[in-house]
Amino acid sequence: MTSDLQWHAAEATAKNITKSWDKPGEPGGAITLFDSKTLRGFATGGLANLTTATPFSIDSVVRYASVTKHIFATLALLKSDAGLSPDDPLGQYLPQLKAPMSQVTVGQALDMTGGLADVRETLSLLGTSVYNVSDAGAIMDFLAQDGTLNFPAGTEISYSNTGYRLVEEILKQKGILFEDLLQTHIAQPLDIAFTAPETWFDIVPDLVPGYWQDTTGWKTAVAGLHLSASGSLTGSLRSLSVWLQSLLADNGPGAGVLKTLTAQRYLHGDIPSAYGLGTTSTRIGEHTLYGHGGSHAGYKTYFLLHPELDAGVALVSNREDTTAYTHALTVMSSLLATPLPARSHALPDGLYASVAEPYWLKVSNGTASYLGSADNLYQGEDAGEAITLSAHMPMRLRWDGTAIQGEIGHAPRYFTPVEPNDCLKMVQGRWYHPESKAAFDIDGDQLRMGVGTLRASGQLTSLGAGRLLVELPDGPWKKNFCLYFQGYNVRLISNRSRVLSFRRDECRSRWQAEE
Structure with missing residues (x-):
């Protein structure tokens, strides 16, 4: 594949995004563009700290959130010497787990096909607030109480942080700590400041606050749940970009990483998934991009890599309202001079539910919210098909005049307009x-x-x-x-x-x- 990369156009697009954060008294973020050797451009906007009015820069330290996942998968599978295979069942190492959870494989735990219920969301449904503090031991005891899954492992794909927590626990029981692996194999060799705190309240040098906004103004974000290897990593955008450059270069700490993480994964029935091991794949025109995003309270992140063309984009932000994936796609689209698919409005707005199942879908102005998680809809193979570009919540849906039908998470779904009852x-x-x-x-x-x-x-x-x-x-x-x-x-x-x-x-x- 040959392509003339439009670095200046992409940087202009990035600056247009960060400019929208450049308002008095508002948090912001930064975007970098890079190849394996050089930082090709960057854009910044808004404030890193609303108390001190410090401008946001590419050296501002943030919480990467789930961008952590690809780094943990790298260290656990390639550097830990724990002898883990993606085909090993979790129960082989964690005998306290009950079936069927114990039968989920390490690979399924990391590629979002394990059916593992997300701990944070489960606790939330029990009435535990995002602010309530919980420690790692109590969470493991909680997970060991019941082996029930959201769905049979390997039958669909749905996002969950729990698999990464469980694989991290396997390493801990072998005396292997994520933070030690991180420093030995990535941070020190690359001379970058990555840290993996256990809790939100641990001291992280130079960490900027995350913010969210309500009707009265901006608020400092906080979360009490123990930070597992699903999303504990902190660092600056510059440090993240240096690490991603090593992946593009395929040498040093990044040698062999993309090959391992982006290897094709399958659901039952040999259905290919766009989610790998802590990475996703996205297509824009003829281009295949690899990356991942992150979302903590008040922090948003995303990166996209095009290994074939030696190009990457990364974004970090300390504001809750940042649409990191959309912004990263927009910048990469400019870099590749390849438009994103047209947005789709093929599905009528409304509230829909499945028949004799607890599933629902809300469609509003080109966005579909499935079981409470929303994603943008784009035009698929034709104007009548609506798809998402998400690897962990892929949708492919059509309106047939009376119902919406197709696939979500690679599982067949059929929705009809809600008919309320008493x-x-x-x-x-x-x-x-x-x-x-x-x-x-x-x-x-x-x-x-x-x-x-x-x-x-x-x-x-x-x-x-x-x-x-x-x-x-x-x-x-x-x-x-x-x-x-x-x-x-x-x-x-x-x-x-x-x-x-x-x-x-x-x-x-x-x-x-x-x-």
């Missing part, structure tokens, strides 16, 4: 989760969860057929999930967690006797 009046009262002692109340058209001043309320909307959609505040975010009622039980279903089942509280004496 199940709400039949499910009033308290619902209880005996394993965790969590509970919520349905009071009129509100779901109430939590205790004391932490009690939160969320609106209930009928999805028909014994299903209710819930929207609850959770720090800088809104969490959306479905209540799927089945007799005296109700399942809580969200994009990343589909394993919890609550029971009617007034039936407690009966089901406690059964246990």
Whole structure:
């Protein structure tokens, strides 16, 4: 493949993006463009710290969030000497896990096909706030309580951080620490400042705050969940770019990394996936790009590499509203002089639900939200097909005049417009989760969860057929999930967690006797 890379046009596009952050008293971010040898250009905008009014630069230290994943996968599989194979079942190393979770392979845990429920989202559904502190040991005990999966491993793809946490635990039990691997094999050889703190509250030199905005202004972001190797890494954009240059050069610490991480992965039935091991692949025209993004409260990151043309783009930001993937794609599109697919409006706006299943889809102005996780829609093979460019939530959908049908996460899906019913009046009262002692109340058209001043309320909307959609505040975010009622039980279903089942509280004496 030959291509004239448009470095100046791409830098102009990047500066146009960062300029939008250059407003008084607002956080910002930075974008770099590079090949394997040279930093070809960069753009910055906004502030690194709203208290000191320090401008954001490519040396500002941020939380990389899930950009960590490709680095951890590299170290665990290529540098740890732990003897891990992608085909090894997790239970081989973590005997405390129950089936079927114990039967998920290391590769499936890292390539998002394992069906592992995301810990953060599961705890959120139990009423644990993003701000609540939890440590690694308690989380492992929690994961060992129940081996239920979101779906049978290998049958679809859906994003979860839990697989990386579990593989990191395997290394820990062998006396191998992510931070030690990071310093020995990457940070020191490249002379860059990467660190992997265990918690949000650990001291990280020069770390800039992350911010989110509500109606009263910008707020400093914080999160209490223990930071696993799914997203603990911190560093500057300059340091990240140096590491990515070593991947493009395929030498030093980056030797052989892209070949390993981007090797084709498959679901059952030999269905190819665009998600590798901590990396994704995206096509723009004839070009294949590899990369990954990250999202922590108040931090957004993304990188895209074109190894064949020796080119890369990376972005970091300390503002919650940054659309990092879209920005990175836009800059890479300019660099390659190749337009992105046209946005699609083939699916009518509205709320849709599957038949006799707890799945729902909300379409609004060219965006599709599946089980509460939204992505942009683009034109597929023709104007009637709507697709996403996401590797971890691929969609390929059509409207046939009465229903939306196609695939999400490589699994077949069929949605019809929601027909509300009056199940709400039949499910009033308290619902209880005996394993965790969590509970919520349905009071009129509100779901109430939590205790004391932490009690939160969320609106209930009928999805028909014994299903209710819930929207609850959770720090800088809104969490959306479905209540799927089945007799005296109700399942809580969200994009990343589909394993919890609550029971009617007034039936407690009966089901406690059964246990």
